[in-house]
Amino acid sequence: MKKLFMFLAVAGLATFGASCSSSDDNGGGKDPQLTLKADKTSIKVDETVKFTVEVAGKAETGAELYKDGTKISNPYKFTEEGEFNIVAKKKGSLDSQAVKITVTKGGTENKKMTFTASSNEVGVGENVTFTIKDAEGNNIDGAKITLAGTEVSNPWKATAVGSFEFTAAKEGFDPAKVTVKVVKKITSIVLVVEDPENTTEDTGMRFSVVDQDGDLVTGSSIVIEGQPNPFPTRDGRLTITGAPEGTYKVHATYESLKSAVVNVVVKAGNRPTITGTVQFDGRTENVLEEVYGVSQVIEGEGGVLIAVWTTQTITESWVLQKRFFSVVELDEEENVIDGGIYTGQIEAFDIMIFSQSGGSALGSPERVGNEVAESANMAMTYKVTLGAGSSEVFDKVDTNNSITYSNGKNSVSTVSGDAQQVQWQAGASARGTKGGALKVGKPLLKAKY
The missing domain is CATH 2.60.40 (Immunoglobulin-like)
Known part of the structure; x- marks a missing residue:
């Protein structure tokens, strides 16, 4: 009997030990902790939130949700604005931490408005009338128009020069802006x-x-x-x-x-000073005047622009006329861009001499077609420097020319001093010469900034 009692006692202890070991394997008797998650926590009224309950990272079924103590469904539609605490509960488990859901006022999105001014540029003292319309083109009544935060009237009167940004606003619409530039109006x-x-x-x-x-x-x-x-x-x-x-x-x-x-x-200013002589037909005369200018601009191959410069060396009896051909560029107003005429820029040239009394040329170079023949025996240096004369009106000239004409006569000229740039006209020369020469037109006036 004593042995039987001892056996039962040992068996009972073994059973108790096995039971305790099993309980420790299931968490030592502690209830599992619920974790609550929401697919969104900031919503508008009438939006729905879906919740997920987990234990130790694994989905947990059978849990119930409570909104501030009131049982709710999952997913749940929030029908009023405010802040709400949602908790997950399940018998035999620890409640989850609360998840806060913030619900703001819902409704439709703001509409678009069109905000325009009667003119985006006005003069001081003029009025600007504003128009505010919806997407369908209907006028929006009751909109508020502000400038730098201060409400303004419609129409608005411009009182100062500047750029002004106006804002139109009304509840239910996105605000819109328009800028008006106010300038001084010149009336006379x-x-x-x-x-x-x-x-x-x-x-x-x-x-x-x-x-x-x-x-x-x-x-x-x-x-x-x-x-x-x-x-x-x-x-x-x-x-x-x-x-x-x-x-x-x-x-x-x-x-x-x-x-x-x-x-x-x-009034008269400094007169041009010129020195030099022209020798022709056994006589020598002093130079009285030297003028030059562009008589024509022609377009060559490849769109290259060629200027025809014409100069006249004038004595008491003669007009010695020279023509130069050089590549030039034009500015936006189609005026020739030049810094003077230089021998090195000249592609071709010819020289003729006329009588002041009129008639055909007294001497002209031999030509082969339109080209001057080498037998013309022309030699020339020519230089005009703009703005380098005795005043701003005249330019500096320095030339030496010699030629044997087709009739066997020759001329030699030297010129140094002031030259004036002029316009040219077809017809007679500066002193009335006819016969294919050019004449000096109006003085070439220049703008100085």
């Missing part, structure tokens, strides 16, 4: 002749163009009667050189505006 212009009593051939004609308030008018132009093109100003000021002694009718323009015509008197 006046041409001012600077120091008219001291306007000479050397100083040139000096002008300024001002508006009704006396401010300089940028972009204005000076028009001299008889000149083919206006002279644009840059900042409302301009000096025009090259005009010989005389009276000129001048006015200014700006867009559609025109100033009154002003008579400008140019």
Whole structure:
């Protein structure tokens, strides 16, 4: 009997030990911890959230969800705005930490509006009327228009020069912006002749163009009667050189505006100084004048532009006329860009001599077709340096020419001093010579900025 009791006692202890070991394998008797996850935590009213419950990283079924203590379904649709704490619960498990869901006011997205001004550029003192429409083109009533945060009236009156950004806003619409530039409106212009009593051939004609308030008018132009093109100003000021002694009718323009015509008197300045001689037909005469200019621009092969320069060395009896052909470029106004004429730039040239009394050339070079024959025995150096004369009106010239003409006569000339750049016209020469020569046209006036 004693042995039986001892056996039962040992067996009971063994069974108890096995039971304790099994309990330790299942977590030592602790309840498992639930973890709650949401597919989103910030939503709009009437949106749905789907929740997931896990234990130790594995999905857990059978758990129930509570919103602030009230049981809810999963997924769950939130129908009111606010902040809500959601907790997962399951018998035999520890409750999850709360997941906060933030619900904001829902509704449709803001509509688009179109915000326009009657003009995006106006003058000081003018009104701007704003128009605000929806996507269907209907007017939006009750919209608020602000400038730098301050509400403005519609229409709005411009009172100062500048760039102004306006904002239109109304509940239910995305705000829209529009920019209006306010400029000074020029209503009249006046041409001012600077120091008219001291306007000479050397100083040139000096002008300024001002508006009704006396401010300089940028972009204005000076028009001299008889000149083919206006002279644009840059900042409302301009000096025009090259005009010989005389009276000129001048006015200014700006867009559609025109100033009154002003008579400008140019007084004599420094006269050109020239030295040199022309020898021809056994006589020698002193040079009285030297003029030069572009008589023609022609387009050669490959679009290359060739300028035909014509010069005249004038004596009491003769006009010695020279023509040079050189490659040139034109500026935006199709004027020849040049820094002077140099022998090294010249592709070809010829020399003829005419009588001041008129008639055909007294001597011209031999030609083969349009080319000057080598037997013409021409030798020449020619140099004109712009702006290097005794004043800004005249340019510096230095030439030496000799030629034996087809009739056997020859001429030799040397010139040094001031030359004047002029325009050219087909017909007679400077002293009335006819017979294919060119004549000096109007003086070539130049804009000086």
